[in-house]
Amino acid sequence: xxxxxxxxxxxxxxxxxxxxxxxxxxxxxxxxxxxxxxxxxxxxxxxxxxxxxxxxxxxxxxxxxxxxxxxxxxxxxxxxxxxxxxxxxxxxxxxxxxxxxxxxxxxxxxxxxxxxxxxxxxxxxxxxxxxxxxxxxxxxxxxxxxxxxxxxxxxxxxxxxxxxxxxxxxxxxxxxxxxxxxxxxxxxxxxxxxxxxxxxxxxxxxxxxxxxxxxxxxxxxxxxxxxxxxxxxxxxx
Amino acid sequence: xxxxxxxxxxxxxxxxxxxxxxxxxxxxxxxxxxxxxxxxxxxxxxxxxxxxxxxxxxxxxxxxxxxxxxxxxxxxxxxxxxxxxxxxxxxxxxxxxxxxxxxxxxxxxxxxxxxxxxxxxxxxxxxxxxxxxxxxxxxxxxxxxxxxxxxxxxxxxxxxxxxxxxxxxxxxxxxxxxxxxxxxxxxxxxxxxxxxxxxxxxxxxxxxxxxxxxxxxxxxxxxxxxxxxxxxxxxxx
Numbered sequence: 001x002x003x004x005x006x007x008x009x010x011x012x013x014x015x016x017x018x019x020x021x022x023x024x025x026x027x028x029x030x031x032x033x034x035x036x037x038x039x040x041x042x043x044x045x046x047x048x049x050x051x052x053x054x055x056x057x058x059x060x061x062x063x064x065x066x067x068x069x070x071x072x073x074x075x076x077x078x079x080x081x082x083x084x085x086x087x088x089x090x091x092x093x094x095x096x097x098x099x100x101x102x103x104x105x106x107x108x109x110x111x112x113x114x115x116x117x118x119x120x121x122x123x124x125x126x127x128x129x130x131x132x133x134x135x136x137x138x139x140x141x142x143x144x145x146x147x148x149x150x151x152x153x154x155x156x157x158x159x160x161x162x163x164x165x166x167x168x169x170x171x172x173x174x175x176x177x178x179x180x181x182x183x184x185x186x187x188x189x190x191x192x193x194x195x196x197x198x199x200x201x202x203x204x205x206x207x208x209x210x211x212x213x214x215x216x217x218x219x220x221x222x223x224x225x226x227x228x229x230x231x232x233x234x235x236x237x
Numbered sequence: 238x239x240x241x242x243x244x245x246x247x248x249x250x251x252x253x254x255x256x257x258x259x260x261x262x263x264x265x266x267x268x269x270x271x272x273x274x275x276x277x278x279x280x281x282x283x284x285x286x287x288x289x290x291x292x293x294x295x296x297x298x299x300x301x302x303x304x305x306x307x308x309x310x311x312x313x314x315x316x317x318x319x320x321x322x323x324x325x326x327x328x329x330x331x332x333x334x335x336x337x338x339x340x341x342x343x344x345x346x347x348x349x350x351x352x353x354x355x356x357x358x359x360x361x362x363x364x365x366x367x368x369x370x371x372x373x374x375x376x377x378x379x380x381x382x383x384x385x386x387x388x389x390x391x392x393x394x395x396x397x398x399x400x401x402x403x404x405x406x407x408x409x410x411x412x413x414x415x416x417x418x419x420x421x422x423x424x425x426x427x428x429x430x431x432x433x434x435x436x437x438x439x440x441x442x443x444x445x446x447x448x449x450x451x452x453x454x455x456x457x458x459x460x461x462x463x464x465x466x467x468x469x470x471x472x473x474x
Contacts, residue, residue, distance in 0.1 A: 021253035103374035103381045112378055126375035130256060134365035137340035141349055141363050144340045153388040165406060
């Protein structure tokens with residue numbers, strides 16, 4: 001009598017980039033679950049779908065903090081998975097929301113893994129969504145990759161120097177969450193001679209969306225947390 | 238008085254994975270353009286959106302062959318771009334359809350590049366879509382990547398041995414269009430000890446969709462043209 005868990009990728013931020021399937025599910029489920037990284041904060045994913053929800057639908061805020069303490073993270077994910085399980089055990093269907101795609105850099109993956117262990121027969125339906133980098137490329141009318149070219153997605157460089165290993169292998173790269181090491185990343189791109197072919201995209205599909213082609217001019221400035229760089233001109237195997 | 242060109246990613250095949258934005262545009266445009274690789278063939282992208290179209294909407298089949306002859310390809314893209322330009326010059330809005338995402342491995346990119354040169358002021362709006370590999374991961378309830386892990390998208394290996402260069406750098410890889418070199422690819426994955434952690438997905442989001450966890454058992458068999466492998470367990474930088 002368990003309810004079904006739906007994992008919905010709601011796209012990068014523009015509510016019109018939701019899929020028809022995700023909207024249809026959102027209109028049916030009694031409970032919408034969202035990850036919140038600070039208690040009391042409103043989830044960005046929830047804002048995206050707000051217009052498709054009815055007042056009688058319940059929101060379940062799951063506390064999933066950002067931290068570098070792996071043990072603390074795992075305890076938080078365990079607690080969130082247990083909270084989901086309790087609601088599902090009551091027979092309620094739940095839609096868990098993820099910005100972008102549900103299978104890419106989402107806390108949803110940690111919950112699925114735990115729920116499958118806790119209740120092996122549990123019904124889980126994942127619905128894919130549009131990624132932030134696909135929206136960035138679309139906003140620029142720029143290909144992410146064409147023909148036989150590979151594409152590297154690098155979520156968050158701990159050490160910008162590792163970028164030097166990827167550049168010779170990939171004509172196209174997407175560097176996500178670049179704000180923290182922005183200057184160092186741009187320096188590596190300058191050394192490789194590809195800074196001028198690359199583009200900075202911030203807040204794709206959201207209010208305040210911006211695209212900047214002059215990466216060097218942005219050095220020394222604070223970049224938005226939701227910023228990515230599409231790199232062109234890297235080496236080809 | 239030029240019409241607007243819309244580049245719509247229609248998703249992997251399941252019509253419910255279209256975005257709300259793409260459907261709204263489809264319901265407005267007088268002309269829907271689709272690439273066809275063989276004259277007379279019905280476009281798969283057109284089949285996906287067929288239910289959202291009205292009889293009065295015109296279909297424009299653009300001949301965009303598959304070939305290894307680069308000069309022939311470029312002549313075909315030039316001719317298709319000219320055909321689009323003529324319709325746009327008549328004031329007609331056109332939606333060009335791409336399976337998956339419009340910025341990733343789409344002939345749309347070649348047309349945009351040409352139209353921007355032919356008519357620099359032309360209005361082009363690209364709408365991103367759900368990729369086949371996001372749909373594959375969703376169908377398997379499997380993450381494409383989590384945390385700080387990079388992800389490599391490799392569209393079509395000319396030489397399966399080059400996979401050995403990518404594997405040590407990427408814990409997660411998506412190998413697209415694997416049918417041609419299937420056996421050789423699986424052998425590289427076996428040597429690297431990751432074949433058992435990888436999954437073969439065919440015809441994602443389309444009739445006949447299948448997922449196979451035993452890649453080795455598929456050796457010696459003909460694989461569907463629309464097959465990809467999600468590789469897990471590669472090295473991490």
